[in-house]
Amino acid sequence: MRKGVKMDTRVAVISIIVENPEAIVTLNDLLHEAGNYIIGRMGIPYREKGINIISIAIDAPQDMISSLSGKIGRLKGVSAKTAYSNIITKAEAQND
Numbered sequence: 001m002r003k004g005v006k007m008d009t010r011v012a013v014i015s016i017i018v019e020n021p022e023a024i025v026t027l028n029d030l031l032h033e034a035g036n037y038i039i040g041r042m043g044i045p046y047r048e049k050g051i052n053i054i055s056i057a058i059d060a061p062q063d064m065i066s067s068l069s070g071k072i073g074r075l076k077g078v079s080a081k082t083a084y085s086n087i088i089t090k091a092e093a094q095n096d
Helices: 021-033 062-073
Strands: 009-018 038-046 051-060 078-089
Touching: 009 021, 009 062, 021 051, 021 062, 051 062, 062 078
Parallel strands: none
Antiparallel strands: 009 051, 009 078, 038 051
């Protein structure tokens, strides 16, 4: 993002299913990088099935959300799907 300029943002939910426990460290690193945009996170260990179900609520530029979801989905043993709200928050130039 360019200094002094804000981008339009959307609220979305990224739903993640982790079947490979070895991917969790990399997944957490990706989520940490997006931490400024994440509204909330809920993780549910489904021990009977040996998987983890994670839901991420995020308010960010659409390109950033798509990029994050794509990176998560490319992790071995991890799948991710994103649902977007129809509301777009228009950006305004920052006053420095």
